[in-house]
Amino acid sequence: MKRVRVFAPASIANLGCGFDIMGLALDEVGDILEMTLTEGDGITIRNDSGVPLPDDIEQNVVTPVIRKFFEMTGNKAHVDVVIQQKIYPGSGIGSSSASSAAAAFGMNALYGEPLSEEDVVVCAMEGENLASGGYHADNAAPAVMGGIVLIRGYEPLDVIKLPVPGNFYCSVIHPKLVVSTKEARSILPKQIPLHDAIAQWGNVGGLVAGLCTGDIALVGRAMKDAVAEPYRKAFIPGFDELREKILETGALAMNIAGSGPSVFALAKESHVAKRAGVVLEEHFKALGIGYECYVVKVSNKGTRMIV
Ligand code: HSE
Secondary structure, X not given: OEEEEEEEEEEEEOOOOOXXXXXXXXXEEEEEEEXXXXXXXXXXXXXXXXXXXXXXXXXXXXXXXXXXXXXXXXXXXXXXEEEEEOXXXXXXXXHHHHHHHHHHHHHHHHOOOOOXXXXXXXXXXXHXXXXXXXXXXXXXXXXXXXXXXXXXXXXXXXXXXXXXXXXXXXXXXEEOOOOOHHHHHHOOOOOOOHHHHHHHHHHHHHHHHHHHHOOHHHHHHHOXXXXXXXXXXXXXXXXXXXXXHHHHOOOOEEEEOOOOOOEEEEEOOHXXXXXXXXXXXXXXXXXXXXXXXXXXXXXXXXOXXXX
């Protein structure tokens, strides 16, 4: 019998302009999975996290990830999974990818690391596909690898870790509204007008340049989304007014985290991030919507073993 206990961090996908191609890992918030390998075949999953999850293992993102690992490596065993800690599903801070990353990393650790880090991401993407109906890695890659990650291409997967500027602070609020990623993807138009595409790729270039040169003001200017936000902001009450109030605090940008409903503000000083966090809280408090708010730094640590 072999056992591992794995932590995988929450993550913020898109970073404004980088729909499906940019994401970052957060400090401390995340999922914890205990995985045990025994002889035989099959998967059992117990949810001890207190967060409601489907009982059917076919609906749990962990299941396709484990199957993909076996398919990629040609191994077979019985895997028992205990979900000990869980980010709330539908929060927009990478709940499904935290479990998927933990499961892929845990399987790889149990077998002595036959897969490269990139292949662990490929494996984790199976969970994302179940949860959202698409193979995107902008939560899974930073969750596995840590830091800020660019997905340059998907066929084949080409992931690039970008430098994390020292003074990069985020306040993230998770309002207690559920927005399913599947729905938030289904409302997006399939064609982008050229004018919006030009704005978007200019911003993606600016975002990467700002991260590489440590120019946080440029990062803030580039965190704008002409592709998904115009449609998705309808899920977040008072989104435009909230952004105005956030920018007044001195924060550099405010965007939807992943497919929402979480929202994050970027700041280059910790006290500004804290102030923005208070404004985020006040906004949802005034609307009578419960929330969890975190002021965090980007974490260079991705998924890891814990005791
Ligand atoms: N890039 C994905 C989306 C992230 O925006 O749909 C989902 O969290």
